[in-house]
Amino acid sequence: MIVKAENIFKSYKKNKITLPVIKDFNYEFKDNHIYLIKGFSGKGKTTILSILALLDKEDSGKIYYNDKLVSDMDSEEKCRVRREEIGIVFQKYNLLQGLTVLENIILVDVSTQNLKKEEATLKAIEILRMLQVEEKKDCYPHELSGGEQQRVGIARAILKNPRICIFDEPVSNLDDKNIDIIVKFINNYCHQKDRMAIISSHSEHFDEIADNIINL
Numbered sequence: 741m742i743v744k745a746e747n748i749f750k751s752y753k754k755n756k757i758t759l760p761v762i763k764d765f766n767y768e769f770k771d772n773h774i775y776l777i778k779g780f781s782g783k784g785k786t787t788i789l790s791i792l793a794l795l796d797k798e799d800s801g802k803i804y805y806n807d808k809l810v811s812d813m814d815s816e817e818k819c820r821v822r823r824e825e826i827g828i829v830f831q832k833y834n835l836l837q838g839l840t841v842l843e844n845i846i847l848v849d850v851s852t853q854n855l856k857k858e859e860a861t862l863k864a865i866e867i868l869r870m871l872q873v874e875e876k877k878d879c880y881p882h883e884l885s886g887g888e889q890q891r892v893g894i895a896r897a898i899l900k901n902p903r904i905c906i907f908d909e910p911v912s913n914l915d916d917k918n919i920d921i922i923v924k925f926i927n928n929y930c931h932q933k934d935r936m937a938i939i940s941s942h943s944e945h946f947d948e949i950a951d952n953i954i955n956l
């Protein structure tokens with residue numbers, strides 16, 4: 741998979757004032773590479789990740805998924821790409837409070853990807869083990885620490901083995917132990933499974949594992 745961004749511009753309007761956020765962003769992202777997008781708060785990290793993940797639309801410029809121009813895709817195809825090819829982890833864990841850890845992880849993929857519940861459960865447990873949070877599989881989110889919840893969010897995003905893994909500030913406000921587990925996991929996962937990871941961070945925690953650093 742190759743994701744290409746060409747001449748991307750994005751601005752927001754506030755009180756009739758236009759605030760340019762992304763100005764002529766160009767980059768090519770490939771499998772088996774970890775990309776780190778760095779920049780101070782407000783520089784547009786979340787904005788560019790949302791555009792790359794097809795959750796937001798650029799004002800001008802082009803995004804290609806392989807050779808396909810995203811603006812040529814109809815909404816059904818965009819949904820399919822988002823569902824099958826992209827895994828996203830946000831800064832806020834967004835776990836459903838009424839469901840257990842395991843239920844949170846398998847819910848969407850079992851209902852949308854024709855994945856059998858038993859198969860999804862076994863896969864989820866394997867990923868939880870790699871993230872060192874397997875013993876919490878039957879707990880509810882409020883029984884977990886922030887770092888544990890973030891690891892569950894990561895397990896949920898990668899259960900479907902997406903080609904493109906997007907992590908928006910995945911370790912902010914976490915302690916060193918949680919950061920270490922998450923950094924190592926992303927590094928192993930990306931290179932063992934030949935996946936593309938695009939991470940935003942304002943800290944130096946991912947510097948060592950990043951193949952490419954993009955400064956906004």
Ligand SMILES: Nc1ncnc2c1ncn2[C@@H]1O[C@H](COP(=O)(O)OP(=O)(O)OP(=O)(O)O)[C@@H](O)[C@H]1O
Nearest residue numbers: 752753754761779780781782783784785786787788
């Ligand atoms: N929906 C929106 N409407 C108006 N302005 C917005 C909107 N989303 C983002 N912005 C503005 O665009 C700029 C970039 O926001 P963005 O969230 O992409 O930055 P960031 O680099 O991810 O910041 P942080 O590190 O704080 O998460 C900010 O100034 C923000 O206030």
